[in-house]
Amino acid sequence: MNDKFDRFRCRSGFSSPPCYAAWIAPDYFDPLGVDPEQARDVARWRKAERSRLCAQRQALSAKARVDHADAIAGHLRQVLNDGFEGARGMVLAAYWPMNGEPDLRPFMAELHACGVRIVLPVVEAKAAPLTFRHWTPETRMGRDRLNIPVPPLDAPAVSLDIVLAPLVGWTAECDRLGYGGGYFDRTLAALSPKPFVIGIGIEAAKLATIYPQPYDIPADLILTEAAVHSIQGPKA
Numbered sequence: 001m002n003d004k005f006d007r008f009r010c011r012s013g014f015s016s017p018p019c020y021a022a023w024i025a026p027d028y029f030d031p032l033g034v035d036p037e038q039a040r041d042v043a044r045w046r047k048a049e050r051s052r053l054c055a056q057r058q059a060l061s062a063k064a065r066v067d068h069a070d071a072i073a074g075h076l077r078q079v080l081n082d083g084f085e086g087a088r089g090m091v092l093a094a095y096w097p098m099n100g101e102p103d104l105r106p107f108m109a110e111l112h113a114c115g116v117r118i119v120l121p122v123v124e125a126k127a128a129p130l131t132f133r134h135w136t137p138e139t140r141m142g143r144d145r146l147n148i149p150v151p152p153l154d155a156p157a158v159s160l161d162i163v164l165a166p167l168v169g170w171t172a173e174c175d176r177l178g179y180g181g182g183y184f185d186r187t188l189a190a191l192s193p194k195p196f197v198i199g200i201g202i203e204a205a206k207l208a209t210i211y212p213q214p215y216d217i218p219a220d221l222i223l224t225e226a227a228v229h230s231i232q233g234p235k236a
């Protein structure tokens with residue numbers, strides 16, 4: 001192999017070579033490209049912040065958790081009633097709580113009883129978009145690849161209207177910090193039309209910035225126990 005393109009051939013073991021668009025057109029900008037050194041710094045900072053914020057959340061008392069979840073469910077009820085006519089007949093992706101996330105399961109049951117179709121995220125493959133499976137209060141849960149409880153396999157869900165994205169940290173710009181898998185960002189990037197995204201977290205997890213990267217997709221709203229936050233500001 002010694003033709004003029006030999007130097008571009010992939011030596012890394014990946015089946016595709018790196019992108020040379022910037023070499024061909026020097027003014028080309030890759031919107032998903034990041035400087036490797038900066039990406040490493042951001043990843044390191046995010047990892048430390050995740051640990052701090054998860055520990056802070058785990059330290060909440062049982063009563064504070066229930067109070068937070070009740071207040072968040074109240075805000076969510078209001079948002080769904082005001083903006084989505086209660087979301088009756090719509091598909092809403094919720095989540096099965098872990099690591100001290102606000103437990104909205106009673107509210108999920110309430111929504112189901114009101115005719116909202118609830119689906120839950122499933123990690124079918126690492127570093128791939130999430131899939132979603134239908135849930136009702138009678139569903140007997142299995143486990144996904146990350147050992148998170150999920151509904152058993154059934155027919156694939158229709159397209160999502162609303163997504164509740166649990167978060168570890170958040171900002172006034174409605175940026176979200178998750179657990180570090182990038183699952184929600186990958187999923188939202190792949191969905192068309194994009195659903196309405198509601199981040200769910202606690203007020204104390206507010207950050208000045210997450211050092212947003214090109215692949216970060218902000219939420220439309222962030223709900224905490226204290227307020228409904230949009231990029232226009234909080235609404236109690």
Ligand SMILES: Nc1nc2c(c(=O)[nH]1)N(C=O)[C@@H](CNc1ccc(C(=O)N[C@@H](CCC(=O)O)C(=O)O)cc1)CN2
Binds near residue numbers: 096
């Ligand atoms: N309740 C709930 N279910 C969910 C999510 C969620 O955030 N909450 N997910 C939303 O994505 C998906 C699971 N995502 C996960 C992503 C990473 C790790 C994880 O173990 N992360 C590493 C930290 C990596 C790092 O900091 O760089 C770890 O905890 O060791 C766990 C779950 C699908 N289901």
Ligand SMILES: Nc1ncnc2c1ncn2[C@@H]1O[C@H](COP(=O)(O)OP(=O)(O)OP(=O)(O)O)[C@@H](O)[C@H]1O
Binds near residue numbers: 177181183186
């Ligand atoms: N659309 C995407 N396609 C491919 N990789 C992605 C995409 N979005 C994010 N990633 C990768 O996922 C990794 C983790 O991202 P990030 O730090 O945003 O995790 P996160 O906070 O768990 O994200 P999320 O908000 O999705 O829950 C990043 O290194 C990034 O390269």
